[in-house]
Amino acid sequence: MHRRFIVPSALAASLLLAIPASAAEGTAGAPGIGDPYYPASGNGGYDVSHYDLRLKYQPATDLLEGTATILATTTQELSRFDLDFGLDVSEVRVNGKKAEYARSGDQELEITPAAALAKGKAVSVVVRYAGKPSELKINGWTSWARTPDGAVAAQEPDSAVWWFPSNDHPLDKATYDISVSVPDGTQAISNGVLQSQSSKLGWTRFNWRAGKPQATYLTTLAIGRFDITTDTTSDGLPVVNAYSKDLGANGGAARASIERTTEVAxxxxxxxGPYPFDALGGYSPNVKSGFALETQTRPFYSPKQFANGANVSVVVHELAHQWYGDSVSVKGWKDIWINEGFARYSQWLWSEKEGEGTAQELADYTYAQHPADDAFWTVKPGDPGPDNQFDAAVYDRGALAIQALRNKVGDETFFELLKGWPAEHAYGNASVADFVTYAERVSGRPLADFFDTWLYQPTRPQAPAAAAAHSLRATTQPAQPAQPAQPASWKQIAATNTIHDHR
Known part of the structure; x- marks a missing residue:
């Protein structure tokens, strides 16, 4: 038998108010954000608003030392939460207090704060760390590339795990301050605007700021000895281009291409529509890889992209991503068509503008290269699977779908779609399903079956037959005498794949 005490309601309310929010036990945040392609990527329980990275890097030894301060808001009561990170950690603080931390697998850093965190509260997390990123292997892979005079972090679908702790998924975008100290005579290139540069005791510190929401994989760092060109656009945006001093025979073509960044933008x-960010540029370091990547405001270009001469088309591709992929990012990695299909199609539009073959001619050429029994048609651009996420079909079949859409809705509606999408979803995330709904609304047509045929069926659709529509060339510049197509040039564009290496 026990006694039952009745507490007056007013007293009960006062007792509840007296219990601090942090006394809630909370639950552990999920170790993944829920992306089926990459279950370990991202984390649950919080949303990051800003990363402040203070780094020191020694090219001779590949030693990276860092202090990351992460500002976030909890989305649930948290007893524990994860960050995606692989280097050795020496200390973690949450809201100024030391926190316990432990490893789980290759990339999960489990953090247990001194007291549980209430839902909807601002949180600061400080992580001190050091290590040699090139020696860190996750699933047998490293996204950190050493160069003869430094290193580069530029990779998709992730690179952050190798150099800063984060919620490593495009769903959680944030702003950045990236401060990097390197030996005098060496430069550090990153995203956004260079706020300041100073030297002391043999080291030079570069302070970069990315002021618009940015996905972790779009955050880049290049350390080395560069020739740097600077300019401003007609709108006053700073332009920074950087070239390794040792690009060899590809150096001239790289410069001839990347220096046209402002023109292309x-x-x-x-x-x-309007350029979505506050800086512009690109960089080409001395790396062995062959891909390019749309790192936000400052795309990365492997020198191999210019092995056959100037390649303005790849600059068009990576800059198009600033709208399609960077400002409007995927909700999940299965939505990659929105990034790569539209970036590839922008190359076709550039060819059309330059009089080197219309988008329709390039679509016809690409379609003809793949007969009905080609495995190319078995890849579904709308959901290609992690093994085919960067398959040529995502790019080229994806672009064919866009040309087919242009023919179906006509140029006026089509170009309205192209501008409206990045305006409607600026600095956010969207899916293929969102785009289908949007296209139906803007065009006033039922398009679900159309997109299903082009993006999801593992068979060859009917060719995207030309519509009676004027070309982009006619819509963007005064009428000029017709020029003959240049098959060698536009076939090269059709065959050019800006395909990213990935884990």
Missing amino acids: EWLTEVF
Whole structure:
């Protein structure tokens, strides 16, 4: 037998108010954000608003030392939460207090704060760490590339795990301050605007700021000895391009291509609407890889992209991503078509503008290269699976779908779609399903079956027959005498794959 005490309601309310929010036990945040392609990527329980990274790097030894301060808001009561990170950690603090931490697998850093965190509260997390990123292997892979005079972090679908702790998934975008100290005579290139540069005791510190929401995989770092060119756009945006001093025979073609960044970006504003960020540029370091990547405001270009001469088309591709992929990011990695299909199609539009073959001619050429029994058609751009996420079909069949859409809805509606999408979803995330709904709304047509045929069926659709529509060339510049197509040039564009290496 026990006694039952009745507590007056007013007293009960006062007792509840007296219990601090942090006294709630909470639950552990999920170790993944829920992406079926990459279950370990991202984390649950919080949303990051800002990363402040203070780094020191020694190229001779590949030693990276860092202090990351992460500002976030909890989305549930948390007893524990994870960060995606692989280097050795020496200390973690949460809201100024030391926190316990432990490893789980290759990339999970489990953090247990001194007291549980209430839902909806601002949280600061400080992580001190050090290590040699090139020696860190996750699933047998490293995204950190050493160069003869430094290193580069540029990779998709992730690279952050090798150099800063994060919620490593495009669903959780944030702003960045990235401060990097390197030996005098060496430069550090990153995203956004260079806020300041100073030297002391043999070291030079570069302070970069990315002021718009940015996905972790779009955050880049390049350390080495660069020739740097600077300029401003007609709108006053700073332009920073950087070239390794040892690009060899590819150096001239790299410069001849990347130095046209401002021109290309200005043209893309006519296609996709206002440029979404506060800086512009690109960089080409001395790396062995052969891909390019749309790292936000400052794309990465392997020198191999210019092995056959100037390649402005790849600059078009990576800059188009600033709208399609960077400002509007995927909800999940299965939505990669929105990134790569539209970036590839922008190359076709550039060819059309330059009089080197229309988008329709390039679509016809690409379609003809793949007969009905080609495995190319078995890849579904709308959900290709992690093994085919960067398959050529995602790019080229994806672009064919866009040309077919252009023919179906007509140029006026089509170019309205191209501008409206990045305006409607600026700095956010969207899925293929969202795009289908959007296209139906803007066009006033039922398009679900159309997109299902082009994006999801593992068979060859009917060719995207030409519509009676004027070309982009006619819509963006005064009428000029017709020029003959240049098959060698536009076939090269059709065959050019800006396919990213990935884990």
